[in-house]
Amino acid sequence: MPDAAKRHDPPRFDPTVPNVARMYDYYLGGKNNFAADREAAEQALTFAPELREGAHEARKFLSRVVFFLADEGIRQFIDLGCGLPTQGNVHEVAQGRAPGSRVVYVDNDPVVVAHARALLENNPLAVAIHGDLRQVGDVLADPALRRHLDFTQPVAVLLFSVLHVIADDEVCQRIMDEARESVPDGSYFAISHFVSDLNPDAYAKVAGVYRDKVDIPAHRRTTMRSSAEVIPFFAGLEMVEPGLVYLPRWRPDAADLDRGLPEVSAVGGVGRKLSVS
Numbered sequence: 001m002p003d004a005a006k007r008h009d010p011p012r013f014d015p016t017v018p019n020v021a022r023m024y025d026y027y028l029g030g031k032n033n034f035a036a037d038r039e040a041a042e043q044a045l046t047f048a049p050e051l052r053e054g055a056h057e058a059r060k061f062l063s064r065v066v067f068f069l070a071d072e073g074i075r076q077f078i079d080l081g082c083g084l085p086t087q088g089n090v091h092e093v094a095q096g097r098a099p100g101s102r103v104v105y106v107d108n109d110p111v112v113v114a115h116a117r118a119l120l121e122n123n124p125l126a127v128a129i130h131g132d133l134r135q136v137g138d139v140l141a142d143p144a145l146r147r148h149l150d151f152t153q154p155v156a157v158l159l160f161s162v163l164h165v166i167a168d169d170e171v172c173q174r175i176m177d178e179a180r181e182s183v184p185d186g187s188y189f190a191i192s193h194f195v196s197d198l199n200p201d202a203y204a205k206v207a208g209v210y211r212d213k214v215d216i217p218a219h220r221r222t223t224m225r226s227s228a229e230v231i232p233f234f235a236g237l238e239m240v241e242p243g244l245v246y247l248p249r250w251r252p253d254a255a256d257l258d259r260g261l262p263e264v265s266a267v268g269g270v271g272r273k274l275s276v277s
Helices: 020-027 035-047 051-071 090-097 110-119 133-140 143-148 169-182 200-213 227-234 254-259
Strands: 076-080 102-107 126-130 156-160 188-194 266-272
Touching: 020 035, 020 051, 035 051, 035 200, 051 090, 051 156, 051 188, 051 266, 076 090, 076 133, 090 102, 102 110, 102 143, 110 126, 126 143, 133 169, 169 188, 169 227, 188 227, 227 266
Parallel strands: 076 102, 076 156, 102 126, 156 188
Antiparallel strands: 188 266
16 A cells, blocks of 8 residues: 555545646537636637647547457456546447447546446446556556456556646656556557647647646646657557557548548557567
């Protein structure tokens, strides 16, 4: 059990203070947000209007990744930092592609977990648990998670739009290293991450909005990494083609290609844990 210095209090619920998950919900056109969230999101959008399109592309990336993983035979999914429920959730995509798929949602926000549990009330193959990504070893050893999943078989660990709210590169790398060591060989990891490459000045201002207004503890200040700074998080994994790319370019379907691929300031990739001989 972690000592007191490593414990983290769950975030408080205060609708007057902007919240990362609720702002993301607003970008997606959802209804689980308040005036403070909308005001902060609109301020961020004045600096980077493509944030809204980037959020939608992140959801499309989620679907393509889960389709791919289901087609690769993965039937167990762990969505770390799942955020507020919206349309096209992991369990909907996975179970639509491969009936019988089992999903565990994890978030450190009790409001998010309550929303997810209500959504999953009639779905015994998907559960939501409370857990802190920064203590990923504890999360992946959680008895509720282990009862739901079979760790003698590969799993997919999904980190969609979550690592970019953890400012410390060493913490992110530790999360990835601990998670990789905790799952069976043949497991997959998927990451999507907003980056500053296309417009560093604008995203420095966006980071300022999150830093100054949003309900994120100091150790989770939003930062905008470059694509090059995301690549090390896949250390120890075999990258799936086409590697780490802008989200619309990760295995787009024919309809996306016909419409043309947008430019969004977010990248994503998938890696597989190989057997050690």
